[in-house]
Each structure stands twice: as structure tokens, then as C-alpha cells.
Amino acid sequence: MVSKKPIAIVIGVGPGLGASLAKRFAIGGYSIGLVSRKESSVQPVQKKLEQQGHTSLSVTADASDILSMKNAFHKIRTEFGSDPEVLLYNAGRFIYNSxxxxxPETLKNALNISVIGxxxxxxxxLPSMIKQGKGTILLTGATASLRGSANFAGCSVPKFALRSLSQSMARELGPKGIHVAHIIIDGQINTPNQMQSQxxxxxxxxxxxxxIAEAYxxxxxxxxxxxxxxxxxxxxxxKF
Amino acid sequence: MVSKKPIAIVIGVGPGLGASLAKRFAIGGYSIGLVSRKESSVQPVQKKLEQQGHTSLSVTADASDILSMKNAFHKIRTEFGSDPEVLLYNAGRFIYNSxxxxxPETLKNALNISVIGxxxxxxxxLPSMIKQGKGTILLTGATASLRGSANFAGCSVPKFALRSLSQSMARELGPKGIHVAHIIIDGQINTPNQMQSQxxxxxxxxxxxxxIAEAYxxxxxxxxxxxxxxxxxxxxxxKF
Amino acid sequence: MVSKKPIAIVIGVGPGLGASLAKRFAIGGYSIGLVSRKESSVQPVQKKLEQQGHTSLSVTADASDILSMKNAFHKIRTEFGSDPEVLLYNAGRFIYNSxxxxxPETLKNALNISVIGxxxxxxxxLPSMIKQGKGTILLTGATASLRGSANFAGCSVPKFALRSLSQSMARELGPKGIHVAHIIIDGQINTPNQMQSQxxxxxxxxxxxxxIAEAYxxxxxxxxxxxxxxxxxxxxxxKF
Amino acid sequence: MVSKKPIAIVIGVGPGLGASLAKRFAIGGYSIGLVSRKESSVQPVQKKLEQQGHTSLSVTADASDILSMKNAFHKIRTEFGSDPEVLLYNAGRFIYNSxxxxxPETLKNALNISVIGxxxxxxxxLPSMIKQGKGTILLTGATASLRGSANFAGCSVPKFALRSLSQSMARELGPKGIHVAHIIIDGQINTPNQMQSQxxxxxxxxxxxxxIAEAYxxxxxxxxxxxxxxxxxxxxxxKF
Structure with missing residues (x-):
């Protein structure tokens, strides 16, 4: 399934934003590598993309596990036969706690998913992007990226960390032609789960x-x- | 020259961003009201719009003068026969000084141009936008909107003030269907003047x-x- | 009433923070110049300072009026016989409005009081401070210095502006030995008025x-x- | 060595800020628990405190190791016979890298030292502080707490994370009487190492x-x- 189209990878794919990102970049002419922790999250997305005539590949990987992530990228590169031009990093974990x-292990895991991943x-x-002199890395932030609210350290600590990574990468990589941007999603997304529960x-x-995917x-x-x-x-x- | 198309108004029109904003919104289907302090700034822009088949109207007004501004809006409303749906506020003044x-009078003037205007x-x-339940107000910021640098109070004080206005309006008017956004332009624009001088x-x-106009x-x-x-x-x- | 002690000036004196600032710097060894718009605001403060054996001078001036402010400083310098080493800028106006x-005239006035003043x-x-290679300028900010809330543009626009001035001055004047700082007061102060009304x-x-005065x-x-x-x-x- | 005085704990003690913090809080009437990774860092500090008649206790622990940290606190509590009223968290690691x-393992370690620690x-x-309804937790930040610079992700990611933790704790714990503050140290400290190398x-x-210790x-x-x-x-x- 070598792709003649350029490759975009979405990390963190479920029925909400991940699926929309995959669809939007597929429509934009990309073959999509879908990475999610659970096969059940990623398969319906891939199926739908295929029904619409798009090229995609789904891989399960744990964003908090360095080796698992490396394997996922290796698999996508190998199957598609080329390096990604776009990385959409959308992995995260919601934690609400005094x-x-x-x-501490929970916060470590959340940091691993967010900023280490x-x-x-x-x-x-990046190595291929730098060689090409172009590429896009878009990282998903949240309200908690800007504000450490009471009982939200489990969310805000990883999101602050990811925002910092985005800034540091943008400043180093912009002059090399790689666009790194950080999107602060301030509110709840219309995922089936969110809407059914409220x-x-x-x-x-x-x-x-x-x-949101259009904004990306x-x-x-x-x-x-x-x-x-x-x-x-x-x-x-x-309200904000 | 009653306009059948919706109206967008650009305040602060010269050969750079103002002209590009006018062009982009004209292409998007708007009749354009062009407001600038100097006839010589706004006329070439209007001429070009007309050559490209767009509808526009140019008015001279001093953004720092309340009555002058009110007259300009009155004239545009009257001639076009309807109220603007889009306001692009792009007026500003560059000051570099210990x-x-x-x-103080210089800073007052800069504040008048920026935030009072x-x-x-x-x-x-706004009254018409609120009645319609929709509208867009986009305000042009700068590097100085976020940072008061040495010798840049003349720029940053008005730009901080405008950013505050944008936030306050966004929070009040968003729920009424009016989109208020603030664009931080961090760098120099490729205006003929800027490029010739460097x-x-x-x-x-x-x-x-x-x-930039596309982003707006x-x-x-x-x-x-x-x-x-x-x-x-x-x-x-x-560098940033 | 030539002062042998160094001079601190408080702009914006009432029964709350202004009075406390005057007292704290008087205890710290300063002669205090008190500036307020109303004689009735500043006189009780001066009287109390004198009862406690401190040296002070009260002047009425309108912080929004350039000439009035210049006259106030002239009078303090002349009477005390030397230039201030400390400026505590505490003038402001509360506005709550859609x-x-x-x-626009109200916002202009608020800007004049805050940032032009x-x-x-x-x-x-500053001229004397720069000559001496030392001095302190402390500017009073508020919650509204960081956030433009709905219906609070009348407060936040002037306070953003003042914050910008503080940054620009700090960056220019720090290397000259003058300490410019900005204090964000996030909440209501225990003034008699505030407490009686609630x-x-x-x-x-x-x-x-x-x-607060101790923090200054x-x-x-x-x-x-x-x-x-x-x-x-x-x-x-x-809550914040 | 049961302490009759209240206890302050300094995490991250070397010849610079850690030593100054220990000295300042000792002068302020506290018995000091000194925690550092290396015995050679903490011993000279403890010796000096004792020479000046202060009470202190030194414990080696690795801030990145949860169990090691817990043991250190256990030891201090046991030896001093009471719970700390003050926590000064000063651990960190400098990393400069493309x-x-x-x-990833290096960043994990830096996050463990900073925010997990x-x-x-x-x-x-906290449990004892909450019970007492009072306590102070002060966390050391840096320039990198506010800005992710090129090549500084190894510093800024952990420092953004720590700042987020400080905000989240402050908002939850303030109403319980516990003061959590974050100090942004923007520049190099006059440690012997820094001064000798430049x-x-x-x-x-x-x-x-x-x-700095006085500010804490x-x-x-x-x-x-x-x-x-x-x-x-x-x-x-x-410059800033």
C-alpha cells in the first residue's frame, strides 16, 4: 500500500477530533496514518475513510510508551513507503482530582502521553522534514494549557508542558521551514460521548x-x- | 451606489495590509468601505478594486477624531444603503521614543487612533450587528500588544489597550453572535515602503x-x- | 517646610491604599507628597500623618490633566526643596458598562487618569532619578490589567495600558538604576466604603x-x- | 534532635539559592531540613548553619525518585518530631539541547525532578498543613517557566509544568490557608560556580x-x- 500521496499522521484518534482531522487532511490530499491506543477507536475511523475513497493505515500504539510509538512510526513509514509531512498530535488524558x-504515577503517565509522546x-x-525543508506539526492544547485550575493539575501540568514543547520547537524549527503550532481548544467537543452524557x-x-479540523x-x-x-x-x- | 452585497469596512487603508484586506473581502463578496486619513492613501486602493470589478467607497477620516469617524460611517451607511457586517480595524501609528x-499629547493621539477609534x-x-445576531470585528495588533519593550511605550501602550478592548468585546458580544478577534502581527509587512527602505x-x-488578509x-x-x-x-x- | 528626608509621592490618595502607602513610606523615613483630586480625600490622610509625627504635604490635582499634574509636582519639589526618590502611582477610575x-470621552478620561497621568x-x-542613578516607581494594577472581561473595558483598557507603560519603563530604566514595578491587586480592598457597602x-x-502597602x-x-x-x-x- | 521550632524543608540544596534559603528561614526561626541528591552539596550548608547556631538536618534524596523523596520526608519528620510548615522546592536540572x-528519557528525568518531585x-x-489550616509552599521557577526558547525544551517543559502545578495548588489550597507561590528567577545566580566560570x-x-531568599x-x-x-x-x- 505504498502511498503516492504525502503522508499525515494523527496521534490520538477517536470518534471526535481525531476522526475529523483524519478526514480533513484526507480530503486535502494526504494519506493518513492513524495511531490510537485502542483498535476499537481507530478502526471505525479507518473504515469510514476507506468508504470515502481515502488512503489510510491504522496502527495501535500507546503514546506514553516510547518504543510503542517508535514502532508505530516505523510501521507507517514502511507501509506507506515515505516519511510524513504532517504530524497532528492529539493524544491526551483527562484527569480531575484534588x-x-x-x-504521582498518574501524573507521570499523563506527562508521558502528552509531552513525552x-x-x-x-x-x-523531524529528520525527514528538516531534509525536505518543510513540514507541519500541530499540537492539541486545551483551556488547561494556559491556566492551572483547582483540581486540574492532572490536565494542566501535561498541557502546560506540551505548550512549552510547541514553543521551543517552533522557535528552533521555523527557520528550517517546519511550522509548529499549538491549538488551544477551550471547551468541549461534540463527540458522541460528550453529547450523549449531557x-x-x-x-x-x-x-x-x-x-476544529478546518482550523488545523x-x-x-x-x-x-x-x-x-x-x-x-x-x-x-x-464563557472565558 | 446602493450595495446589494454585504458591507465590510476597513479602517486604516494604505498600500499594505489595508489594501490586501479590502481585496480579500471584496473577492469574498463584500462591498468595501475604505477609510483612511489621507485621500492619497485610499484612492489608489479604491481604483484598483474598481478595475477588478469590485464595489468600494473611499472616505477620508481621522481615526483619532470621534466626529470624523462617525461621519465616515454615516457616509458609508448612507451611500451603500445598509449597515456593515464586517469591521476590520487596522488604524495605528508607529512611535519610537525614550x-x-x-x-503625553503624542501618546494621547496614539491611544485615540488605536483604542478610542x-x-x-x-x-x-454594533447596533445593527446585534440586531442581526451576527457580525465580525477584527482588530490588528502587533508584537507590542504583548510586550512593552524599552523605547516602545508609544506603540505598546495603545496596542495593549486595543487588545484589552478586543477581549472585553469578545466576551460580551460572542454570545450575541458577533465574532471579535485580535490578530498579533509579529514582524514587518511587505509594504512597498518597508521593502524599499531595507x-x-x-x-x-x-x-x-x-x-495576512487570508488569515483575517x-x-x-x-x-x-x-x-x-x-x-x-x-x-x-x-526570531520571537 | 524643606524636607531633610527623601521624598515619596503618592498619586491617588483616599482612605484606602493611598493612605496606607503614605503611612508605610513615612514610617520608612520618607516625607510624603500626597496628591489627590479632592481636598476632602487627602486632608484626613495628611492630618493623620502629622499626628503620627510624619512630614507630608497635600496637593490637589487632577491626574487626567497634564498641567494640573505638572503643577502638583512643581509645588511638592519647591516646598520640600528636593526631588522625589519614590513615585507611587495609584490613580484610577472604576467604570462598569456595556x-x-x-x-468614548469616558474611556479617554480613564486613560488620561491611568496611563497619561x-x-x-x-x-x-525621572530626570532627577536618572541623575542620581536610583529611584522607585510603583504602579497600581488590578485584575483588569490581565484580562478584558465583559462590561469591563472601561477598567481593563486603561489598566492594560498602564501595565504596558510599566514594562516599557522597567526595560529602559532598570539599567539606569530605577526600579519600575507593577502590582496587580486582584480583589477588593478593605476601604471603609467597600466594607460598609457590603x-x-x-x-x-x-x-x-x-x-498591600507593605508589599510596595x-x-x-x-x-x-x-x-x-x-x-x-x-x-x-x-477565586482566580 | 526533636525540634521545638517550626520546620522548613529545602529541596535542592547547593552552595547557591538552597543555602541562602536555608539560612534565611533559619534566621527566621525555623529548623531546617536540607534535602539534596549529593551529600557533598548539602553537608557544607548544614555545617555552616550549625556554626551559626541554627538547627538543621541533612538528608540525601533523589528528587526524581518518589520513594527516595518519601523516605527523606519521613526521616525529617521523625527526627524533628513534627511536620514541616514550610516547603521550599528548589530542585531542577539544566538541559540545553536541540x-x-x-x-525522551532525559526529559522524563527532568520532569521527575521538577514537577513529579x-x-x-x-x-x-499538605495533610498536616491542611489540618493546621496554614503552611507555605514556594516553588522555584525560571525564565523558562514563561517561554519555550529554541534549544531549551529540556528546561522549559519541566518549568512550565511546575508553574502549572503551582497555580493549581494555589487555587485549591489558598482557601484552606496554605500559601503556594511561584518565583520566576530570570537570570543567573551568583553561585561560586557561575561566577568562577564567567x-x-x-x-x-x-x-x-x-x-532571592529574602524575597521568598x-x-x-x-x-x-x-x-x-x-x-x-x-x-x-x-535584558528581558
């Missing part, structure tokens, strides 16, 4: 995952004279 | 004004589930 | 004005190896 | 570790009506 109850994934795609909630208070795409196609490093996204009626 | 040499312009377009400078170190347009077309309040723009090789 | 109802006052004290409110939810003093006495440019202050139980 | 050369240490002292450097460009002490003694969550510290001549 600081007294936040287990983001580093490993970036290092997998049936009475105003539908306008959810971010639309396809619209627009970042990707920015010409290098005019790059965004960071933007926020939220519903019009969201 | 704090000892920054005349921004308030007046917004108040001119002939040896790497052309890749300038922001492209058409690409993309903000304008974001669906209300997924709005950006702030983004930055800079050349890939810019 | 963006639709915020009169801050610039004028700084320019009055009789049922938990007293622990107010900032103590004497404690500690900034003032920081050695120049180790200066703070910005800090926040809030009650332990404040 | 993003391509930053080993900070969490573990906080969890060791013999030609202007001595005024170093932060003074005793002055002033945070500690702030009354709870008026707490600082974050401040920065830098030499007057530092």
Missing part, C-alpha cells in the same frame, strides 16, 4: 470537531511568510 | 500582506461553534 | 490596604541585584 | 542568592489577606 489524590513523535518525523446541554455550547488545515496551508504559532478555539457562547 | 521624550468604530457597527533585507523576513478572512468564515479570539502571525524565520 | 454604553508623573520624577461579606475576602515597601527595598517587575496580590480565599 | 538531541514533596507536607562578567548581572521570606510572611501567587526576580541590568 492535589492530594493525584497519584509529543517529543517522540516529533523526533520521528443530553440537555445547549448544542451550541460544543465545539464542532470538523470546524488552515494552519497547515499558511504560507511561510505568515505563520501562526498559537490560536484558541471556542464556541461563541462559551 | 520614555523621557514621549510627549476602535471603540467608536465598533459602536457604529533593500538588502531577506525578502522572507517580511510578512506577506495578502497572506479565515477568522471571518469560522463557524460560531469554533471561534478564535486571538492568533499570532509571523514569518517562519522571525 | 461596550455599547461606554462613552502615569507617564506625566514619571516624566516629572456589610454581610466575609471580612477575609478583602485585601488589607496596610498589607518590600519592592522598594529590593536590592538591585534582585528586582521584581510584577507581582499579584489577593486574599487567600479569592 | 530538540533532535533531547532524549514537586508533587510528591507537596503531598508529604570571571569577566559584570558582577551586577548576577542575582544575589541572599536577596517576604512571601512567607505575607498575611493571608494579601498573598502573592507569582513574582519575577532579575538583576536591574538584565
Amino acid at each position: 492535589i492530594l489524590d493525584l497519584k 509529543g517529543l517522540v513523535a516529533s523526533q520521528e518525523v 443530553p440537555d446541554r445547549d448544542i451550541n455550547s460544543f465545539l464542532n470537531s470538523d470546524a 488545515w488552515q494552519l497547515h496551508v499558511q504560507p511561510r511568510s505568515t505563520w501562526t504559532q498559537e490560536l484558541d478555539l471556542r464556541p461563541s457562547i462559551e | 520614555i523621557l521624550d514621549l510627549k 476602535g471603540l467608536v468604530a465598533s459602536q457604529e457597527v 533593500p538588502d533585507r531577506d525578502i522572507n523576513s517580511f510578512l506577506n500582506s495578502d497572506a 478572512w479565515q477568522l471571518h468564515v469560522q463557524p460560531r461553534s469554533t471561534w478564535t479570539q486571538e492568533l499570532d502571525l509571523r514569518p517562519s524565520i522571525e | 461596550i455599547l454604553d461606554l462613552k 502615569g507617564l506625566v508623573a514619571s516624566q516629572e520624577v 456589610p454581610d461579606r466575609d471580612i477575609n475576602s478583602f485585601l488589607n490596604s496596610d498589607a 515597601w518590600q519592592l522598594h527595598v529590593q536590592p538591585r541585584s534582585t528586582w521584581t517587575q510584577e507581582l499579584d496580590l489577593r486574599p487567600s480565599i479569592e | 530538540i533532535l538531541d533531547l532524549k 514537586g508533587l510528591v514533596a507537596s503531598q508529604e507536607v 570571571p569577566d562578567r559584570d558582577i551586577n548581572s548576577f542575582l544575589n542568592s541572599d536577596a 521570606w517576604q512571601l512567607h510572611v505575607q498575611p493571608r489577606s494579601t498573598w502573592t501567587q507569582e513574582l519575577d526576580l532579575r538583576p536591574s541590568i538584565e
